[in-house]
Amino acid sequence: MRYSILTLFPGMIKSYISESIIKKALEKNKIELEIVDIRNFTNLAQNQVDDYQFGGGKGMVLMCDPVVKAIESVRTDSSLVILTTPQGKTWNQNFAREIARKQNHLIIVCGHYEGFDERILNYVDIEISIGDYVLTGGELPALIMLDSITRVLPGVISRESHQQDSFENNLLDYPVYTQPRDFRGHNVPEVLLSGHHANIKQWREQQQLIATFNKRPDLIDESKLSKVQLELLKK
Numbered sequence: 674m675r676y677s678i679l680t681l682f683p684g685m686i687k688s689y690i691s692e693s694i695i696k697k698a699l700e701k702n703k704i705e706l707e708i709v710d711i712r713n714f715t716n717l718a719q720n721q722v723d724d725y726q727f728g729g730g731k732g733m734v735l736m737c738d739p740v741v742k743a744i745e746s747v748r749t750d751s752s753l754v755i756l757t758t759p760q761g762k763t764w765n766q767n768f769a770r771e772i773a774r775k776q777n778h779l780i781i782v783c784g785h786y787e788g789f790d791e792r793i794l795n796y797v798d799i800e801i802s803i804g805d806y807v808l809t810g811g812e813l814p815a816l817i818m819l820d821s822i823t824r825v826l827p828g829v830i831s832r833e834s835h836q837q838d839s840f841e842n843n844l845l846d847y848p849v850y851t852q853p854r855d856f857r858g859h860n861v862p863e864v865l866l867s868g869h870h871a872n873i874k875q876w877r878e879q880q881q882l883i884a885t886f887n888k889r890p891d892l893i894d895e896s897k898l899s900k901v902q903l904e905l906l907k908k
């Protein structure tokens with residue numbers, strides 16, 4: 674996977690990468706990453722990239738010209754161009770998995786806290802939000818996408834680790850425990866100490882369903898549950 678991140682703040686991206694799983698993926702040649710400074714694509718004095726909005730109103734708006742030129746400098750026929758914005762589709766594990774599987778070049782344009790000229794959307798394939806809150810810029814959303822895609826690419830972390838992730842099959846992960854067996858009277862469930870693999874597997878599947886039902890009922894489609902599963906949830 675090749676990533677091109679188009680940003681006004683290259684340092685933010687670099688500082689995260691220097692400490693993360695992304696760094697390992699780069700070292701193992703599982704990914705390529707280029708960080709493109711949008712300011713390199715303006716012809717205006719003082720590297721200007723934003724301007725007042727037509728019609729009046731507070732705040733500076735990211736201009737088309739530098740952003741579109743930055744996109745065009747890296748885009749190929751097979752690129753997918755994502756723009757980070759609170760108005761986009763909400764990012765989730767399915768997006769991460771699908772992009773990891775289908776794309777070979779992702780361009781992420783980091784939005785600007787005051788907004789961007791709407792005509793930039795003509796050069797973008799999809800707008801993505803990471804949640805219903807407003808951040809000061811698109812760099813954190815870009816890093817979140819980069820991280821969540823990279824960890825599901827083949828060979829980056831072990832396949833078992835991410836197959837057990839929350840949101841695989843739309844279920845949360847099952848609870849896990851380590852030493853000690855008794856922490857201040859809170860005991861590790863007996864089944865996990867039994868060495869009985871089939872029972873452990875069944876318990877974990879049940880716990881996934883119970884955890885999802887209790888914590889994220891919105892993820893469960895009850896019409897698709899079996900009688901046994903409904904019984905487990907005491908429905």
Ligand code: ADE
Nearest residue numbers: 757758759802803808814
């Ligand atoms: N830019 C500002 N807020 C954002 C959000 N929630 N998601 C993506 N980009 C953003």
